[in-house]
Amino acid sequence: MLRGEPGIGKTELLTYLLEGSTGCRLLRAAGVESEMELSYAGLHQLCAPLLAGLDRLPEPQRDALRTVFGLRDGAPPNRFLVGLAALSLLADAAGDQPLVCLVDDAQWLDRVSAQTLEFVARRLYAESILLVFAVREPSPGETLGGLPELKVTRLTDSDSRTLLESVVAGRLDEGVRDRIVAESSGNPLALLELPRGLTAAEMAGGFMRPDARPLSSQLEHGFLRRVRALPAETQRLLFAAAAEPVGDVMLLRRAAGRLGIAVDEAALHAEASGLVTLGTSVRFRHPLVRSAAYHAAGLDERREVHMALADATDAQLDPDRRVWHLARATAGPDETVAAELERSADRAQARGGVAAAAAFLSRAAELTPDPARRGARTLAAAQATYQAGAFHAALELADASELSPLDELDAAKLALLRGRLTFYTRGASAGVPLLIEAAKRLDPLDARIARATYWEACFTALTAGPLPSEVAEAILAAPKAAEPTREVLILAGLARRTAEGYAAGAPVLLEALAAFQTGAVSAEQGLGWLPLACRMASDTWDFEGWSVLSARLVDLARGAGALTVLGSALLHRLPNRVRAGDLAGAESLAAEVVAVGEAVGSGFWAHYGALFLEPWRGRESATHQAIEAITQAARHVAGHGRMLADTQWAAAVLYNGLGRYEEAAAAAKRGCENPEEFGLATDSMVELIEASARLGRPADAAEAVQRISDMAQAAGTDWALGTRAYVRALASEGPAADDRYREAIERLGKTENRMALARARLCYGEWLRREGRRVDARAQLGGAHEMLSQFGAAAFAERASRELRATGATVSKPAVATHEELTSQEARIARLAADGLTNPEIGARLFISPHTVEWHLGKVYSKFGISSRKEIPSVIRASFKSF
Template sequence: MLYGRDAERAAIDGLLDQVAGGAGGCLVLRGEPGIGKTALLGYAAEAATGMFVLRTAGVEPESDLGYATLHRLLRPLFDRIDTLPGPQSLALGVVFGRASGPAPDRFLVALATLSLLSEAAAERPVLCLVDDAHWADAPTVAALAFVARRLADEPVAMLVAARGDEGRPVDTAGLIDLPVVGLDPAAAEALLADQHKQLSAGERAELLRATAGNPLAIRELPAGGVRAGDPVPLAAGLQRAFLDRVRRLDADAQHFLLLAAADGEGKLDTIGRAFPTAAAELADLASSDGQTLTFEHPLVRSAVYYGASPAERRAAHRSLAEVLDSPADADRRAWHLGRAADAADETIAAELELSAVRAAARAGSAAAAAAWERAAELSETPADRARRYAGAAARRWEGGDSAGARWALDRAERLVPTDRDVRLDITGLRALMELRTGVPSDALALLLPALPDVPRTDRERSQWLLMLFGEASFHANAAKAWSEIAEIGELLADDTDDALLSRLFRGVCRIREGADPGLLPSDLASLRGISDPVKLTWAGGMTWGLGDRDLGRQLRRQAVSQARAAGAAGVLAWALGFVVADELSRGHFGSAEAYAEEGYQLAVETGQPNSACDHQGSLALVAALTGRQERTRQLTDELLAQAGARGLAGTAAAARRALALLELAAGRPAAALEHVDVHGGLAHPGMLLYAVPELVEAAVRSGQPERALEPYERYRGWAQASESAELRATAARCAALLQTGENAEQSYQLALKWHAQQESPLESARTELLFGEFLRRERRRSQARPHLQAAEEIFHQLGAVVWAGRAAEELRATGATVARRGAGPVLELTPQERRIVEAVREGASNREIAAQLFLSPRTVDYHLRKVFQKAGITSRAELVHLEF
């Protein structure tokens, strides 16, 4: 029976009513031990009439065993796993030990969980109850948080109970946090009167004061006694009260409970084999269903386990390890052996390392890291200890635990590893972490001295470090470092098949200096055979830099498709940034914005703040090109502050380019020039060439062409060496701006010729506009009009309203009559709706779209219905012709 709790019950009832109406959500009940969180979960289970109720709980001894808590939650749905899309079904099968296969990405597991709950909810609403979430394993916590944030359109409710100051923190960002505090005085009095009728008035008053309305304390503490004036006991006092009850049991019962507390799963079969003498009386401290022993409260388990001496705890773990002798129990055996050891033991360390490898193969990054860390602690030599800490760090990073990864890396480095491979792996991981979450210049400082130490035959490591360096040097705007690494790139590139990425890197270095890239005839064709999304993204970026924009776009699209198929949300967040750039260059502002919004959300969820900044930079560019001045300035203000704090030169360059485009469209070239001419000749080549077209236009239009001459010459050399039609077109336009008379006219015509060979409508329209302006100033108004009309039409179609207005004004200045375009009916779609429409156009089913966008099929269907309503259409076929 619940006493009081009117507000909490109302919140739970509201959530259940919401789910009955088809919309889901999550409540996080947070409070101290014994405060009533479990009772509220019980209330929800009783109130969930007609719902499918799933329950699980975190268990402290299992907090390092990947997906253990999720396994218990989804066990009643295991017969539905095979109905999921193949990759999702396999992902759950692998992590639950029901299937063999490569380790799935943690976000694919989370997506599969969402899909499984959605499938069950198609029959009747689902209620998920998660108790003691602070003791749940990290992969489960991450998966449930992922699911909880995507329940708005699902008849699925989730209630999560957690302590706020113990165990693993539960991230409630985007969820409803419901603090659970002590009972109000009337409810506390009623509970006390019901539980302890024999107490005097003074004893009742003292107990109420000491317990501060904690229901479990009110029930349990009188057995242990409360002295007048004692501080509020809560967890420690409750644990002592439970321990007093344990101590009153006989020795066999106490040992039986200790084995159960150490075991974690509470399997009576395992405990019985470790201690054949059954305990007859457990004093209501635990209960059994014949197969599993369940403690009355987590504090009982803590009291039993930590009330025993260290030697007794180690002996309990050793006893359990001895009976876990089947292959299926190998990981639990290794874990118990690790807990049983009290000194270095290479045999146990090696067994733990094997367990870590198995856990990693099941995508149990957190479990693998914990096993590697314990193996490191038990290692007999510093070399093995360093190697194992490095392995733990890699798994922590894979699991999204950057703080844990840094902790393990620190310990590995303090051991001064002598093994070159271990040193390089530590360096590469730390550099990658700095690149994604820290300061790119710090990544450079790590990579530059390490690269010459990589054996030329170690292609995998050398190319990985080289690619990381390429990214870091751009984002840090490190011109000098780029020059140094270009020499190393020359050394690493040879004619062997496995040096393909190194050759591309060398080619980019050369071509940016106007030289021949030196690729083999088969190199570009070979890129299509790459299947790894990270390598595909790198290859696409380098191919783009070499001038083959079409192939670069294809490779980057392929990378995104591969990342989606694998459910690799972290890689997807990063790779999407390149696809956004491709969409911007093609004038597809709506899809660019949708991809950038998706990438930003994924970057935040996967803990990649630098990638999130990159996507915000793309959103600023879209806002600038579509004339949303306030939005542009808001985003760029935020970005420049973050970029300055982290040294993100690439992000800062995107923000400044957005501001420059805004100023150029509005006819303020001097202001635009100040935004793009900030690096001088000391910039990284990629940074220097990033906004040259804007720099040239702003410099010429503001009467300061000399400020653009040196960057233009480098840009022209890059365009000529690359043989890219897109680059040659913009280079010819830049030349026209810097020229006069007949030379300028010829350059504009050449630019339009190159534009016609490749899809770049925005740049084509800008060239048409500038050519028309040139001809009008030459008093050749009739010749100017077709170019200005073409520019105005393209800008209008793209939604570049400020640019379209500028072209219209120029057109009027020629004497032409320009009809003022009304705003017309505009189909306003959210970024999510845009992505879904595009996926439908590509022929994807709702289930396939859901897998691509980390949604459930029901959510996709909901968004499609919204699109149909907004557009006034009734079929998917009509989406093909939809304009937005």
């Protein structure tokens, strides 16, 4: 990042770099303020010379770039998938020779191009790629922050004097010189440009008059003066070039012809001025020249030039830029142009360019003569602006839409939008009531949108804690469908669980989950509803449903490149795999969680991955680090009750595995403090019951035993009933305990929850040993030890080992692999390679290029003393058990 004020020399440094990049392939782009609304315009400008390489990208990435560049129709891709595709395209281009990418005036890049290039910049590990941005300071927004920076500072007084004297003819009075140097504040462009055309008398007073504007405006004013000194036709040509940001010389010539400009003569004067170069493309001497040239024209002339550019732009090849020029050329209401803008907004939405869609719709609304249609378009612009994340601008448009008549459906949609905006600006407690009110208004108008709004209210409420009773009551009071869908069922089940109790809601939820498992789920439905379904599957002890639906959700999120959903999807899937005893698979998921978190700027997710894994291995330090990080984050977000339950459950598992039962019981009690959270709050009850039993204080957990028993009876699954038998066994003595342990092992053995089965066998074996039944104890403890060791649950395996030795059995210690320590990224890649993923597949999971994957694998081979990929599954996966 080159940062500095206007005129400080950023563009000159890029030119210097360009001229010095011998043997490299060069790509250039520049942000243009007038193009900030056209999504992916900047990225397309940079990548256009590389489009022939699209066919070498994986299909999802290839389709993503083709969609956002308007080369194909399709659903709007997620911007992170676009980022990965751009990274792959650039990395592919750098395969033959180093690649230098220069982006000037990056503060004027459209938002998604800036986000995409920032994503790419953070992942240039092993590629021969240099990506350099020049950014004006101060610049709008925070995009492109956090990259390595070179601050371009002002010249010293000595250098300023030298530079000034190089452009001033004749001798300059020392006092005047020193005053100009002081007032220029070391800005080289000011020293070069402002003296041009000034007389000695004008220079005598310097240029800091009492009414002087900021330096950047003075610089622009200097360029403006030079533009206005040119012949009239040359001025118009420069203005047309400034209004056409692509730099297409042939398009400029066509537009100039429509304006009646003698192009060749005007071009000669333009180039002689030193302000612009008209070669294979249009290049202004400095970004401020473009700004000055644009502002040199009056309003009527601007409209005339934009109309000429619209006429010169191919309506088939570039309809959106054509209509944008047309809209700027239109003075008053015009339904034809407004309708074209609306169609451009649809195309922008299809490419994932919601910011562009918002700009098109906003201008369409301004040009709409019919008040009713104007209101609808303004509302659509507000919705697109909300989707782009500009909440305050969306609120202004929402207010503006009310100035026009809205029909009942649009009025209800406006209420929904206000609910969403309120949630993001003021929190869930303020937003949820508005969402419920919107859902009620939508009920008689559009049942599908109403149902989705109830779901949104539920999910919004659940981010801050349990479902509020008023939300549950509103859902139950909504009109009933003749044949309820699975979506209706899951909302009804959740509402009944809140309003009427777990026993009333669980059967309805299980019915809905069965429907989700057996029926087809589209990407849109899955990404919307499956996160809630996965959470309800865990809450109702439906392990099979949890496994099936979490796997489906992860696949859908990966396929769509929906990273915000993918992060939560992985965190639904990861604990499921841990409980299935697949800690190696969970490691791969955790690696992906870290990569997704880095991509979206959320380290919080990575800590949650550790929270689900580290306690089972008995890693006290790593577990506490995750707990501390999540606890700190919980202070700043809603839903802290659920986070408390999660962290305390992890501590309880850790201490139960280590055999430190007092600490386990204390943590589990804290985790049980919010039982309405279900999930890990319920699991904390299980940990409390086990710790209390080992401490000889079963009465401490009597209430938890009863609560789990009641819930399990209502759910009725093998996981639920097996858990009920297990906790009852822990709280029992004599033959009753024996029978209940056997029932627990039988029922849990029918499920995929192998971790619960292993722990039941461990506790049964411990109980048998205390009862003096050593032979029976060895059988159970030996089976538990084998399972837990195979899983990699080191703490619980060691606990089983201690108990086995207490029975007189001999337990061999597992071999521990010795190797040079892998970095976290090397470990992630090694885990995924052990799962059989190819380099492109690993790159897609971790948002790096295949070349970077190969580079890291080379280090893994060296550290483990292996020479080929074939050795990875046996050597590396076995080694992970010692990590």
